[in-house]
Amino acid sequence: MNGAESLVRTLVAGGVEVCFANPGTSEMHFVAALDRVDGMRCVLCLFEGGATGAADGYARMADTPASTLLHLGPGLSNGLANLHNARRARSGIVNIVGEHATYHRAYDAPLTSDIEGLARPVSAWLRTGLSASGIAADGAAAIAAARTPPGQVATLILPADTAWEPGNGIVPVPPVPERARADDGAIAAAVAALTSGEPTLLHLGDRAVRDRGREIAARIAQKTGAKLLAMQANARIDRGAGTVPIERLPYPIDLAIGALKPFRRLILVGATRPVGFFAYPGKPSLLAHPDCETITLATPEEDQIEALERLALAVGAIGEKPRIAAGPRPDLPGSGPLEDDAIGRVLGALMPEGAIVCDESLTTGRNFFALTHEAAPHAWLQLSGGSIGVGIPMATGAAVACPDRKVINLQADGSALYTAQSLWTQARERLDVVTLIWSNRAYAILRGELANVGAHNPGPKAIGMLSLDDPAVDWPSLARGFGVEGRRVETLADFIDVFRHALSRRGPFLIEVAL
Amino acid sequence: MNGAESLVRTLVAGGVEVCFANPGTSEMHFVAALDRVDGMRCVLCLFEGGATGAADGYARMADTPASTLLHLGPGLSNGLANLHNARRARSGIVNIVGEHATYHRAYDAPLTSDIEGLARPVSAWLRTGLSASGIAADGAAAIAAARTPPGQVATLILPADTAWEPGNGIVPVPPVPERARADDGAIAAAVAALTSGEPTLLHLGDRAVRDRGREIAARIAQKTGAKLLAMQANARIDRGAGTVPIERLPYPIDLAIGALKPFRRLILVGATRPVGFFAYPGKPSLLAHPDCETITLATPEEDQIEALERLALAVGAIGEKPRIAAGPRPDLPGSGPLEDDAIGRVLGALMPEGAIVCDESLTTGRNFFALTHEAAPHAWLQLSGGSIGVGIPMATGAAVACPDRKVINLQADGSALYTAQSLWTQARERLDVVTLIWSNRAYAILRGELANVGAHNPGPKAIGMLSLDDPAVDWPSLARGFGVEGRRVETLADFIDVFRHALSRRGPFLIEVAL
Structure with a gap:
C-alpha cells in the first residue's frame, strides 16, 4: 500500500x-x-x-x-x-x-x-x-x-x-475536542442583562441560530422581553413551518444601525459582534448603539445550546411556549410584475418540504427571507464570507450531502458568473438542483454602494463597470453548454409554471428570471 | 482630488x-x-x-x-x-x-x-x-x-x-533600473564552452529567445557548431517567415532528457536551467546530462541581447548569416482526418501576418510549433507557469494591447473551462480573437501522466476523473451564452472553411474542433 x-x-x-x-x-x-x-x-x-x-x-x-x-x-x-x-x-x-x-x-x-x-x-x-x-x-x-x-x-x-512511496496503512483519527462549556460568568452576565430593564437583543449565529438553539432563545426572549436577531450571514438556518421565525441583521449599513439602535444590551450567542460589512465614510465600524453593552454568552467555539439551556433555566424560561411559524404557506401571487416580492411569495408557496436553499441572491433576495417564514420546513444557507461565487458550488455540495432533498439555488447573475462551471458537475452527478438566476444584468449591489461610500453622480465609465448588459449573458445557452437544461422566464406566470416544472422533476435545471 | x-x-x-x-x-x-x-x-x-x-x-x-x-x-x-x-x-x-x-x-x-x-x-x-x-x-x-x-x-x-480621503496629486514614476550587464567572466565562460570541442547548447529564454537575441544566438551557433533550443515554455517568441526557427525543450520528461542528452556544455541565456515539470519516480529533477557543465551567460534579469552581442564578437560570429525561415508557407492539407498534425498545417497555412498566437494547447498542440516555422510572421505566447486557465484571458489582454493584430487562441478544452468567462470580455470590448477549442473531452495530458508517475492500469474511477465527456461541453452554446458566436467542426474541410471565415471577419469567434 x-x-x-x-x-x-x-x-x-x-x-x-x-x-x-x-x-x-x-x-x-x-x-x-x-x-x-x-x-x-x-x-x-x-x-x-x-x-x-x-x-x-x-x-x-x-x-x-x-x-x-x-x-x-x-x-x-x-x-x-x-x-x-x-x-x-x-x-x-x-x-x-x-x-x-x-x-x-x-x-x-x-x-x-x-x-x-x-x-x-x-x-x-x-x-x-x-x-x-x-x-x-x-x-x-x-x-x-x-x-x-x-x-x-x-x-x-x-x-x-x-x-x-510505501505507506503504513490506516491511522485512526485522534480524539476531537468537544465544544467548551460557556463559563458561569457569561451566564450571570446574560442574566444581568436580561433582567436589567434595558432593551436587550439576543444575537444568534452558528449552532444557536440553526433550530434547537433558536427555539430555546425564543423562550428566553418570551420570558424576558428580549428580542431575537440572526447574524446578517448564517451558515445554515433550519426554518419554515414548525420553527421559530427570526429576522437577520440587514446588509445595508443604515438599516443595520437602525435595527440595533433600540438596544442597550446585546447578548452574543454563537454570533460575532455586528460590524459594518464595509467601511463607509462618516459611519461607524461597530454597528451597535454607542451606549450598548455587549455580552458574550457563548462564542462560536463553545456549546451554545447548553449555554442557552442554562440561561433559560436561570431566567425561568423553560416552560415558555414561543410563537412558531404555523403556516399556512403563503399564497401564490395571482398576477402582477415579475419582481422581488412576487418571487419571494412564489418561493414561500412552492418550496417543497426538506428543500435546501442556497442563497446568493444579494440585492434581489433581501426580502425573500421575510416572505418564507411560513414556507414548508427547509434549510437556508447563505454566503458567509462575502466572497461571491459560492452559490452554484455550495448547491452542488449540499446536493451531494443530501441526495433526497431538493436544492434550490437563489443566485445573483454577476456572482454566478464566477463559478458557473459547477453546473457541469451537477449534470455529471445527476444532482437535484434548481438554479434560479436573478438576471438583472448588473452588479446591482455596487450601484447602491457607489452612493454609500460617497461616490455620488457616477459617470458613464463607472456605471459601465457595474453593467453586465453588453452583451447580455444568455443563461439557458450557458447552462446547455454545461449539459444542464435551462429556460428564461419574463413573466410571473411563466416563472410559476417553469419553477413548478423544475420542482416536479429530478436533476439539475436552470431558470433565468428576467428582472 | x-x-x-x-x-x-x-x-x-x-x-x-x-x-x-x-x-x-x-x-x-x-x-x-x-x-x-x-x-x-x-x-x-x-x-x-x-x-x-x-x-x-x-x-x-x-x-x-x-x-x-x-x-x-x-x-x-x-x-x-x-x-x-x-x-x-x-x-x-x-x-x-x-x-x-x-x-x-x-x-x-x-x-x-x-x-x-x-x-x-x-x-x-x-x-x-x-x-x-x-x-x-x-x-x-x-x-x-x-x-x-x-x-x-x-x-x-x-x-x-x-x-x-484627500490625495496629493500626480507623483512621477521613480527611475527604473536598467537591465544589468552580464559580467565579463560569464562571456569568457561561454567562449570557453563554445571553443571546448564539446557538444554545446545555447538555451534561450526571456528576451534572448524573442527575435533579435535569437538571431544573434543563431550566428554564434553557426560559427561554433553549437545548437539552439528554447525553453519549454516561453512568454513570447516572435517567429515565422523571416526569423530564425528554433525548437523548444519538449514537455514529456523522457523526450526532454533525450533532447539534452547529447550536450556537455549548456549555456543559459535568459533561460533557467532545465528541470522536470514534475517529479517522476526514478527520473531525475535536473534534465541535463549528469556530465554536462552549465554556464549562465545572462540571467533573465540581465541584458541578454548585449551579452549575446559581446559573445558573438568574441567568437567572431558577427558576420555569420544563419538560416532564416524563408517560406513558402505550408500548404493546406488537402484531405485526411481532423487530427493534430493536419491542424498544425492549417495554422501554418492560414495564420495571417502579425497574428498573436496564445497557446494553451497542451497535448493537442505539441507539434504545432514545428509546423509553423514558415508561417507568416507572428508572435507565439505560451502558458508559462503551468497553471492552466490562462489562454482565454491572455488572448483577451493581447488583443487589448494590439487592436490591429489578429489573436488566435489555441486552447485545450479542460483548461478553457477554468476561465471561459473571458469570452464575455472579448464580446464586450469587440476584441479580434479567434478561439480554437481542442475538444477531446478529457484531461488528456493526465492520461499520460498516470503512467509517467507509475500509476499503471488505472481503474474506472481514476479514468473517470480525467474524462470530460459526461456531459460533453457544448462549446458553441457556451460561447453564445457569453455573447460570442461559435461553431463546432468535425471534419478537416469544415475546420478550414470555418477558420477562414473567422479570420476574414473582425471580433471574437469560437470554433470547437472535434478531436
Missing part, C-alpha cells in the same frame, strides 16, 4: 467519504488509489472554486467534513475564495493540496510556489506531509482538525513522493 | 493606460475616478483570473504594464493562479487590490483576510497604502517595480480610506 492509498483508506475509515477534486499530475496516485479503496465518492469539478465551495455546502448539510483534492499552489489559489467563505461559515474541510515531490521542490519547476504561504490565511490547521510512512497520520490529524468545533479548514499538503 | 483620483492620474501619467478590473465596494472610488481622468481604459472582467491573465497577455505584447483592480483578499485569490503564470512569464503588472479602510480592518468584517499573506508568493514588490496623501507615491513606486527588468508583479493594496 503506497502513501496515497494509506491516506485514502484513512479518510474513509475516518468518515470522510466524499472528495471534491480537480487533480493534476502530482495527485495521480491519490486518484489511482480510488479504484483500490471502497467508500470514497470522488466528485470531479472543472475549477477548484467549485470543489472548495462544494465542500463548504457539503459540510453545512452533512455536519461532517468532505475532502478536496487540489493541484499545487495554483489549484489551491483557485479554491481560496470559497475556502474563505468556508472559514467564515466554520465548515470543516479536509483540504488536500498536491505538491511536488519533496526532493523536487528545490529546483523551482514552473508550478512551484509557496503553498503554505497561500494556505495559511484560510487554514486553522496546516501541515506539509514529510514522508509516505507518515502521510496517513497526517491525514488523520487533518480530519480531527477539520472536526474540531465549530468546524475548521484543515489543509494537508501532499508531496507526490509521500503518495507514491 | 481624492486619493483614488491621484492614483489613477499617476497611473496614466506613468504610462499605465489599461486597467483590467473586477471591482467591489472597497474599489468604488477608484471606479468613480475613471470618469474624471482621461486616458485610462478600464476593461471589465467577470472573474479576477480573467483580469490577471489579461494583464499578463497585455504586458507580453505591449512591453509595458497594465494594472488590475481586484476586490480584497478573495478577489486577489481568484486572480492568483494567473499572477503565478505572469510571475513565471516575468510580465510587469501593477496589481491593485482593494482593502477595507485602514481603521476598519481591526473589526474582522466578513471579507477581511490577510491580503499581504496571499499576495506575497506572487509579488516581487508588495505594499499596503497607509494614507491618501501617500497613495499616488505608492502607485508610482508600484509602476517602477512592475517595470523593473525583466518585469515583475507589483502588488499595491489600496485601503478604501486611502481612496476617498
Whole structure:
C-alpha cells in the first residue's frame, strides 16, 4: 500500500467519504488509489472554486467534513475564495493540496510556489506531509482538525513522493475536542442583562441560530422581553413551518444601525459582534448603539445550546411556549410584475418540504427571507464570507450531502458568473438542483454602494463597470453548454409554471428570471 | 482630488493606460475616478483570473504594464493562479487590490483576510497604502517595480480610506533600473564552452529567445557548431517567415532528457536551467546530462541581447548569416482526418501576418510549433507557469494591447473551462480573437501522466476523473451564452472553411474542433 492509498483508506475509515477534486499530475496516485479503496465518492469539478465551495455546502448539510483534492499552489489559489467563505461559515474541510515531490521542490519547476504561504490565511490547521510512512497520520490529524468545533479548514499538503512511496496503512483519527462549556460568568452576565430593564437583543449565529438553539432563545426572549436577531450571514438556518421565525441583521449599513439602535444590551450567542460589512465614510465600524453593552454568552467555539439551556433555566424560561411559524404557506401571487416580492411569495408557496436553499441572491433576495417564514420546513444557507461565487458550488455540495432533498439555488447573475462551471458537475452527478438566476444584468449591489461610500453622480465609465448588459449573458445557452437544461422566464406566470416544472422533476435545471 | 483620483492620474501619467478590473465596494472610488481622468481604459472582467491573465497577455505584447483592480483578499485569490503564470512569464503588472479602510480592518468584517499573506508568493514588490496623501507615491513606486527588468508583479493594496480621503496629486514614476550587464567572466565562460570541442547548447529564454537575441544566438551557433533550443515554455517568441526557427525543450520528461542528452556544455541565456515539470519516480529533477557543465551567460534579469552581442564578437560570429525561415508557407492539407498534425498545417497555412498566437494547447498542440516555422510572421505566447486557465484571458489582454493584430487562441478544452468567462470580455470590448477549442473531452495530458508517475492500469474511477465527456461541453452554446458566436467542426474541410471565415471577419469567434 503506497502513501496515497494509506491516506485514502484513512479518510474513509475516518468518515470522510466524499472528495471534491480537480487533480493534476502530482495527485495521480491519490486518484489511482480510488479504484483500490471502497467508500470514497470522488466528485470531479472543472475549477477548484467549485470543489472548495462544494465542500463548504457539503459540510453545512452533512455536519461532517468532505475532502478536496487540489493541484499545487495554483489549484489551491483557485479554491481560496470559497475556502474563505468556508472559514467564515466554520465548515470543516479536509483540504488536500498536491505538491511536488519533496526532493523536487528545490529546483523551482514552473508550478512551484509557496503553498503554505497561500494556505495559511484560510487554514486553522496546516501541515506539509514529510514522508509516505507518515502521510496517513497526517491525514488523520487533518480530519480531527477539520472536526474540531465549530468546524475548521484543515489543509494537508501532499508531496507526490509521500503518495507514491510505501505507506503504513490506516491511522485512526485522534480524539476531537468537544465544544467548551460557556463559563458561569457569561451566564450571570446574560442574566444581568436580561433582567436589567434595558432593551436587550439576543444575537444568534452558528449552532444557536440553526433550530434547537433558536427555539430555546425564543423562550428566553418570551420570558424576558428580549428580542431575537440572526447574524446578517448564517451558515445554515433550519426554518419554515414548525420553527421559530427570526429576522437577520440587514446588509445595508443604515438599516443595520437602525435595527440595533433600540438596544442597550446585546447578548452574543454563537454570533460575532455586528460590524459594518464595509467601511463607509462618516459611519461607524461597530454597528451597535454607542451606549450598548455587549455580552458574550457563548462564542462560536463553545456549546451554545447548553449555554442557552442554562440561561433559560436561570431566567425561568423553560416552560415558555414561543410563537412558531404555523403556516399556512403563503399564497401564490395571482398576477402582477415579475419582481422581488412576487418571487419571494412564489418561493414561500412552492418550496417543497426538506428543500435546501442556497442563497446568493444579494440585492434581489433581501426580502425573500421575510416572505418564507411560513414556507414548508427547509434549510437556508447563505454566503458567509462575502466572497461571491459560492452559490452554484455550495448547491452542488449540499446536493451531494443530501441526495433526497431538493436544492434550490437563489443566485445573483454577476456572482454566478464566477463559478458557473459547477453546473457541469451537477449534470455529471445527476444532482437535484434548481438554479434560479436573478438576471438583472448588473452588479446591482455596487450601484447602491457607489452612493454609500460617497461616490455620488457616477459617470458613464463607472456605471459601465457595474453593467453586465453588453452583451447580455444568455443563461439557458450557458447552462446547455454545461449539459444542464435551462429556460428564461419574463413573466410571473411563466416563472410559476417553469419553477413548478423544475420542482416536479429530478436533476439539475436552470431558470433565468428576467428582472 | 481624492486619493483614488491621484492614483489613477499617476497611473496614466506613468504610462499605465489599461486597467483590467473586477471591482467591489472597497474599489468604488477608484471606479468613480475613471470618469474624471482621461486616458485610462478600464476593461471589465467577470472573474479576477480573467483580469490577471489579461494583464499578463497585455504586458507580453505591449512591453509595458497594465494594472488590475481586484476586490480584497478573495478577489486577489481568484486572480492568483494567473499572477503565478505572469510571475513565471516575468510580465510587469501593477496589481491593485482593494482593502477595507485602514481603521476598519481591526473589526474582522466578513471579507477581511490577510491580503499581504496571499499576495506575497506572487509579488516581487508588495505594499499596503497607509494614507491618501501617500497613495499616488505608492502607485508610482508600484509602476517602477512592475517595470523593473525583466518585469515583475507589483502588488499595491489600496485601503478604501486611502481612496476617498484627500490625495496629493500626480507623483512621477521613480527611475527604473536598467537591465544589468552580464559580467565579463560569464562571456569568457561561454567562449570557453563554445571553443571546448564539446557538444554545446545555447538555451534561450526571456528576451534572448524573442527575435533579435535569437538571431544573434543563431550566428554564434553557426560559427561554433553549437545548437539552439528554447525553453519549454516561453512568454513570447516572435517567429515565422523571416526569423530564425528554433525548437523548444519538449514537455514529456523522457523526450526532454533525450533532447539534452547529447550536450556537455549548456549555456543559459535568459533561460533557467532545465528541470522536470514534475517529479517522476526514478527520473531525475535536473534534465541535463549528469556530465554536462552549465554556464549562465545572462540571467533573465540581465541584458541578454548585449551579452549575446559581446559573445558573438568574441567568437567572431558577427558576420555569420544563419538560416532564416524563408517560406513558402505550408500548404493546406488537402484531405485526411481532423487530427493534430493536419491542424498544425492549417495554422501554418492560414495564420495571417502579425497574428498573436496564445497557446494553451497542451497535448493537442505539441507539434504545432514545428509546423509553423514558415508561417507568416507572428508572435507565439505560451502558458508559462503551468497553471492552466490562462489562454482565454491572455488572448483577451493581447488583443487589448494590439487592436490591429489578429489573436488566435489555441486552447485545450479542460483548461478553457477554468476561465471561459473571458469570452464575455472579448464580446464586450469587440476584441479580434479567434478561439480554437481542442475538444477531446478529457484531461488528456493526465492520461499520460498516470503512467509517467507509475500509476499503471488505472481503474474506472481514476479514468473517470480525467474524462470530460459526461456531459460533453457544448462549446458553441457556451460561447453564445457569453455573447460570442461559435461553431463546432468535425471534419478537416469544415475546420478550414470555418477558420477562414473567422479570420476574414473582425471580433471574437469560437470554433470547437472535434478531436
